[in-house]
Amino acid sequence: MAEQTRKPPLTKEELQDLREDLMLADSLTRIENTLMILSGKGGVGKSTVAVNVAAALAASDRQVGLLDIDIHGPSIPTLLNLERSVVPGTSEKGLIPVRYNDNLKVMSIEFVLKDQSDEAVIWRGPMKHRMIRQFIAEADWGQLDYLIVDAPPGTGDEPLSICQMAPPRSKAVIVTTPQQVAVKDVKKSIRFCKTLGMPVFGIVENMSGFVCPDCGATHDLFKRGGGADLARETGFRFLGRIPIDPRLVTASDDGKPFVLEYPTSPTTRAFDEIIAPMLQLSAQRMKRH
Numbered sequence: 643m644a645e646q647t648r649k650p651p652l653t654k655e656e657l658q659d660l661r662e663d664l665m666l667a668d669s670l671t672r673i674e675n676t677l678m679i680l681s682g683k684g685g686v687g688k689s690t691v692a693v694n695v696a697a698a699l700a701a702s703d704r705q706v707g708l709l710d711i712d713i714h715g716p717s718i719p720t721l722l723n724l725e726r727s728v729v730p731g732t733s734e735k736g737l738i739p740v741r742y743n744d745n746l747k748v749m750s751i752e753f754v755l756k757d758q759s760d761e762a763v764i765w766r767g768p769m770k771h772r773m774i775r776q777f778i779a780e781a782d783w784g785q786l787d788y789l790i791v792d793a794p795p796g797t798g799d800e801p802l803s804i805c806q807m808a809p810p811r812s813k814a815v816i817v818t819t820p821q822q823v824a825v826k827d828v829k830k831s832i833r834f835c836k837t838l839g840m841p842v843f844g845i846v847e848n849m850s851g852f853v854c855p856d857c858g859a860t861h862d863l864f865k866r867g868g869g870a871d872l873a874r875e876t877g878f879r880f881l882g883r884i885p886i887d888p889r890l891v892t893a894s895d896d897g898k899p900f901v902l903e904y905p906t907s908p909t910t911r912a913f914d915e916i917i918a919p920m921l922q923l924s925a926q927r928m929k930r931h
């Protein structure tokens with residue numbers, strides 16, 4: 643009789659990986675849609691868009707998770723005035739995200755790095771990989787209609803390796819400004835998504851036009867429309883444009899999502915337009931069930 647080949651027992655690390663794989667698979671069944679907010683470079687308003695899109699979806703009665711994995715500049719805790727927050731502990735399932743309101747939960751790399759020295763941020767690839775997996779697999783997100791992910795800017799190795807860990811079925815929302823729409827930058831982001839096999843959900847043109855604080859009217863200070871042109875050229879959806887609005891800066895500095903502070907402003911209407919097709923994603927799901 644042929645001798646049965648015995649597999650060697652799993653190492654502790656392999657067992658841990660297996661456990662995380664199972665938890666990840668379990669978590670992913672409860673996250674309906676993941677939207678990775680990406681930008682070609684920093685400073686274009688990626689985090690501002692991530693926070694306000696998440697808050698607007700939550701205000702539309704959807705269950706939303708906001709995950710900040712912008713390792714070198716996590717700003718979501720500041721934008722939501724959660725800087726002093728700590729992850730409130732662990733449940734049976736893992737880390738418990740911080741609850742911002744009934745419909746919005748937040749997890750940021752900053753919550754767990756708080757007490758560590760600056761050097762802690764200089765992570766090796768495998769450490770980042772593990773941390774981000776834990777944020778998705780081992781965080782107790784519960785049932786989510788949307789997980790909004792604020793990813794690191796750029797199209798280099800780091801965002802690439804982070805986005806490769808994105809849950810399957812993730813879609814990218816690319817944030818740009820009219821000036822940088824100078825084709826090259828957004829095309830780079832689109833190529834980046836292709837490399838990852840990540841579908842592009844759409845393009846947002848931020849800082850497009852200016853809302854006068856005195857009269858409330860929108861003026862086209864800079865060139866605009868580049869985002870829409872590019873969307874036409876590439877065939878991706880143009881989600882909409884957000885004007886330069888000084889109150890966006892003060893709301894951010896005060897740690898309040900603009901869309902909740904100024905629900906009737908034209909800038910909030912711009913965000914509402916942007917989230918309309920996102921809302922359709924969960925509406926379609928509801929129809930299927």
Ligand code: ADP
Nearest residue numbers: 684685686687688689690849885886887891894
């Ligand atoms: P990123 O995440 O791309 O680095 P941020 O979201 O941190 O960019 O935004 C950079 C700065 O620009 C912040 O001070 C933010 O308040 C400001 N900002 C972003 N979008 C707008 C806008 N539409 N109008 C006015 N200021 C904005």
